[in-house]
Amino acid sequence: MIKFPIIRVITKLLIPYILLFAFYVQFHGDYGPGGGFQAGVIFASALILYGLVFGLDAIKRVAPPIVIEKLMALGVLVYAGTGFATMLLGGNFLDYDVLEHSLNHKYLPGGQHLGIFLVEVGVGITVTSVMTMIFYAFASRSRFV
Amino acid sequence: MNWVVFAILALLALTAVTVARLRQLWAAVMFTGIYSFLSASWMVILDAPDVAFTEAAVGAGISTVLMLSTLALTGEQEKPTKRSPLVPLLVVTITGGALIYGTLDMPHYGDPNAVVHQHPDPSFVEKSLEDMHGLPNVVTALLASYRGYDTLGETTVVLTAGIAVLLILRRDEFDRPAIASRAKRRQRKANA
Numbered sequence A: 001m002i003k004f005p006i007i008r009v010i011t012k013l014l015i016p017y018i019l020l021f022a023f024y025v026q027f028h029g030d031y032g033p034g035g036g037f038q039a040g041v042i043f044a045s046a047l048i049l050y051g052l053v054f055g056l057d058a059i060k061r062v063a064p065p066i067v068i069e070k071l072m073a074l075g076v077l078v079y080a081g082t083g084f085a086t087m088l089l090g091g092n093f094l095d096y097d098v099l100e101h102s103l104n105h106k107y108l109p110g111g112q113h114l115g116i117f118l119v120e121v122g123v124g125i126t127v128t129s130v131m132t133m134i135f136y137a138f139a140s141r142s143r144f145v
Numbered sequence B: 001m002n003w004v005v006f007a008i009l010a011l012l013a014l015t016a017v018t019v020a021r022l023r024q025l026w027a028a029v030m031f032t033g034i035y036s037f038l039s040a041s042w043m044v045i046l047d048a049p050d051v052a053f054t055e056a057a058v059g060a061g062i063s064t065v066l067m068l069s070t071l072a073l074t075g076e077q078e079k080p081t082k083r084s085p086l087v088p089l090l091v092v093t094i095t096g097g098a099l100i101y102g103t104l105d106m107p108h109y110g111d112p113n114a115v116v117h118q119h120p121d122p123s124f125v126e127k128s129l130e131d132m133h134g135l136p137n138v139v140t141a142l143l144a145s146y147r148g149y150d151t152l153g154e155t156t157v158v159l160t161a162g163i164a165v166l167l168i169l170r171r172d173e174f175d176r177p178a179i180a181s182r183a184k185r186r187q188r189k190a191n192a
Helices: A005-027 A036-054 A056-062 A065-088 A111-139 B003-021 B025-045 B049-074 B086-103 B123-131 B138-146 B148-169 B176-191
Strands: none
Touching (some): A005 A036, A036 A111, A056 A111, A065 A111, A065 B148, A111 B049, A111 B138, A111 B148, B025 B049, B123 B138
């Protein structure tokens, strides 16, 4: 826990924007540069910044290690699950074209767009949680947080 | 090519030499962060904002934090070596020379007839907008759709790397009492 008030206030101001930017990079990746890998790292960096300034116990209350641990695997499951979903719908593994008419078009994008979206969400979840978990592993051994 | 290119490349070289010469590891970590930022700017100039993004977030952001936490575990001062630096210098010079020799064959920057723009399939660029039903980002289309298996593998690699780091580094709060009591028992046996 850092005592300097300026750092604490600035961190609190910055974190929402970092998280927002991470979401932008995640969900705008189909249109601009970005995607799951980059968004995951940016999201994790917001969490780690919080941990650095407010201490390991504070960040563990926000993102409990037990949950983060399960999210690591959940991301890969979402990715592979998308593949199996397309197989169940009659296509090949990760053949997003079969998603075209299988869901309500009014609210959700179809086909390739939906497939890429789901897959990138999976990547984002895994990268975020792996980065956060690695930080936990380092920080709970050292005395600097 | 304008002066910004040369300025960034010169700064990259300067930073690299500084990192190699520093014995104060804390400062060296900071300089590697600077190096990552400079590489990110260089990637922007090369029209690769995706790579620049990743370099800035991973290279300058997360790895700096991880290296600093490693320093907190190990120590901030590098041990002085007694060996002569001549052999490493020779190896580095030869390797660098070989790499520069390798670039002589490469096509010029932005050459439309370069092999990379011809060989895999120009149709990726031409057809992706139609294939993806209007998604304009070819990089995302390639990564997530045309090469979906590949990215699934990459994600699994990230997961595996995370698990490996946890297995090596983690100190499990739940296990600690058990380990402590086992150690105590062993101690008692040794005493007896």
